[in-house]
Amino acid sequence: xxxxxxxxxxxxxxxxxxxxxxxxxxxxxxxxxxxxxxxxxxxxxxxxxxxxxxxxxxxxxxxxxxxxxxxxxxxxxxxxxxxxxxxxxxxxxxxxxxxxxxxxxxxxxxxxxxxxxxxxxxxxxxxxxxxxxxxxxxxxxxxxxxxxxxxxxxxxxxxxxxxxxxxxxxxxxxxxxxxxxxxxxxxxxxxxxxxxxxxxxxxxxxxxxxxxxxxxxxxxxxxxxxxxxxxxxxxxxxxxxxxxxxxxxxxxxxxxxxxxxxxxxxxxxxxxxxxxxxxxxxxxxxxxxxxxxxxxxxxxx
Numbered sequence: 001x002x003x004x005x006x007x008x009x010x011x012x013x014x015x016x017x018x019x020x021x022x023x024x025x026x027x028x029x030x031x032x033x034x035x036x037x038x039x040x041x042x043x044x045x046x047x048x049x050x051x052x053x054x055x056x057x058x059x060x061x062x063x064x065x066x067x068x069x070x071x072x073x074x075x076x077x078x079x080x081x082x083x084x085x086x087x088x089x090x091x092x093x094x095x096x097x098x099x100x101x102x103x104x105x106x107x108x109x110x111x112x113x114x115x116x117x118x119x120x121x122x123x124x125x126x127x128x129x130x131x132x133x134x135x136x137x138x139x140x141x142x143x144x145x146x147x148x149x150x151x152x153x154x155x156x157x158x159x160x161x162x163x164x165x166x167x168x169x170x171x172x173x174x175x176x177x178x179x180x181x182x183x184x185x186x187x188x189x190x191x192x193x194x195x196x197x198x199x200x201x202x203x204x205x206x207x208x209x210x211x212x213x214x215x216x217x218x219x220x221x222x223x224x225x226x227x228x229x230x231x232x233x234x235x236x237x238x239x240x241x242x243x244x245x246x247x248x249x250x251x252x253x254x255x256x257x258x259x260x261x262x263x264x265x266x267x268x269x270x271x272x273x274x275x276x277x278x279x280x281x282x283x284x285x286x287x288x289x290x291x292x293x294x295x296x297x298x299x300x301x
Contacts, residue, residue, distance in 0.1 A: 002044060003041065003044045003045055003066075004040075004041075004044060005070075005073060007037050007038075007040060007041040007044070008041070008066060008067075008069060008070035008073065009070060009074070009277055010023065010027070010034055010037040010038055010041070011038060011041060011049055011059075011063060011066055011067050011070055012067050012070035012071060012074065012277075013026055013027055013034070013276075013277070014034070014038065014050070014057065014059070014067075015059055015063075015064070015067040015160070016160040016161045016275065016276070017160055017161060018056075018160050019056045019057055020034050020035055020038070020050075020056075020057055026161065026276065027277070038050060041066075045062070045066065047060070047062040048060050048062065048063070049062055049063030049066055050063055051063075074277070091119060091121055091122060091282050091283055091286050092121030092122060092283060093121070093122060093123070093281060093282075093283035093284075094122075094123045094125065094283075095122055095123070095124050095125070095144045095145065095281075095283050095284050095287045096124075096125045096126075096127060096142065096143050096144050096145075097124065097125070097126050097127070097143065097144065097145045097146070097147070097287065097291075098127045098128075098129040098134040098137060098138070098143040098145070098146045098147065099126065099127075099128065099129070099134075099146070099147035100128065100129070100130075100131065100147065100149070101128060101226060101227065101228065102227060102244060102246035102247050102249075103147045103168075103246065103269065104126055104128055105246070105249070105250065106246045106249050106295075106298065107168075107291055107294045107295050107298075108126045108291070109126075110294055111124070111287075111290055111291060111294050112124060112126065114290075115290075118290060119283075119286055119287065119290065121283075122283050122286060122287060124287060127143065129143075129146075130225075131146075131148055131149065131201070132200075134146045134147075134148075135148075135272075138162070138272060138273075138274065139159075141274075144273065144274075144279075144280070144281075144284045144287075145271050145272070145273050145284060145287065145288055145291075146271070146272045146273075147167065147269060147270070147271055147272075148164070148269070148270050148271075148272055149201070149202040149267055149268070149269055149270075150202055150267070150268045150269075150270070151202045151203075151205040151206040151209060151265065151267065151268075152206075152209075152265040152266050152267075152268065158272060161274060161275060161276060162272050162273065162274055162275055163272070163273060163275040164270040164271070164272050165270060165271045165272075165273070165288060165292070166268070166269075166270055167269040167270050167271045167291065167292060167295055168246075168268075168269040168295040169266045169267070169268050169269070170244050170245040170246055170266060170267050170269070171244075171245050171260055171264060171265070171266050171267075172203075172206055172242055172243070172244060172245075172260075172264040172265055172266065172267060173242075173243055173244070173245055173247075173248060173258045173259065173260050173264070174189065174240055174241070174242060174243075174258065174259050174260075174261060174264070175230065175231055175234045175240065175241045175242075175243050175247075175248070175256055175257070175258045176189075176192075176234060176240040176241075176256075176257060176258075176259070177234060177235070177237045177240075177255055177256070177257070178254070178255045178256060178257045179237070179255065180240070180257075182257065182259055183259060183261065184261075185261060185262070185263075186210060186214055186261055186262075186263055186264070187214065189240060190214060190216040191219070192219070192239070192240045193219050193220070193221050193238070193239040193240070194207065194218040194219065194220050194221075194239055194240055194241070194242075195220070195221070195222050195223070195224055195230050195233050195234070195238065195239040195240065195241040196218075196220040196221075196222065196223040196224070197223075197224065197230075197241075197242070198223070198224070198225045202244075202267050203242055203243070203244070203267075206242055206264075206265060206267070207242050209265070210242070210263070210264070213263070220239075221238065221239055222238055222239065224241075227241075227243050227244070227247035228247075228250075230243060230247075231243070231247070231252065231253055231256055232253060234253070234255075234256050235253035235254065235255045235256050236255075237255070242264070243258075244267040245267075249298075269295075271288055271291060271292075273285075273288065
């Protein structure tokens with residue numbers, strides 16, 4: 001068995017793209033060229049790597065094994081490329097990061113202040129984006145990195161052609177008017193008026209999870225997208241809010257207190273990037289690594 005490792009890249013493209021036609025489009029080749037490379041790989045390996053059906057092609061067990069091997073090879077080559085770039089001191093380029101307010105304030109603003117010393121050849125641009133818009137922008141190549149959030153429930157797998165890197169875990173907190181009694185458990189808040197998070201976000205999913213676990217229907221009033229808005233509403237006595245710890249890393253309004261309670265769980269943050277034969281670039285990964293480092297060095301709350 002003498003496998004040309006270059007052919008594994010074509011199989012990996014099929015795996016990530018979901019089919020031969022999509023892989024050809026991502027590689028900017030014809031479908032017949034990709035099919036020829038896959039056929040040669042099958043001949044060299046002595047196994048079928050694709051199960052070809054009228055509705056499309058899927059990877060066989062052998063194909064999945066070889067695709068995983070290709071991914072490891074790609075990762076090792078990328079690591080070697082980054083190490084060489086660092087050795088030569090020539091990591092450079094433009095990197096665009098999409099994120100939401102709390103991650104920008106706590107991580108990206110401090111990173112921007114240090115970037116001239118840590119990555120002098122990199123120009124970093126930060127865009128505040130809603131996650132759904134950010135996902136589309138990442139696919140279109142308008143962003144290089146995107147911060148995404150999940151409640152404690154298991155996240156769905158990253159879309160083909162992308163990879164999610166764990167970034168930060170932070171506890172959920174309850175923000176409530178300072179004049180309210182401090183709750184000792186979530187049951188103390190079952191009858192409270194809750195401020196409603198934007199539908200579909202991690203805080204919305206977390207509040208729904210808590211309501212299910214405690215068998216209560218939150219009485220909601222007002223709706224917010226921005227955690228600063230939720231804290232302003234709490235300050236005005238309009239209700240209580242479920243917020244991530246990062247939202248409290250600021251000067252809080254005078255009439256706001258916060259409390260951590262058993263059972264609230266955590267918000268999990270990930271950084272998503274494209275994963276192709278040419279991406280992520282060394283500069284993109286250098287910024288990603290710096291973001292993880294800044295998050296790891298956050299002062300204890």
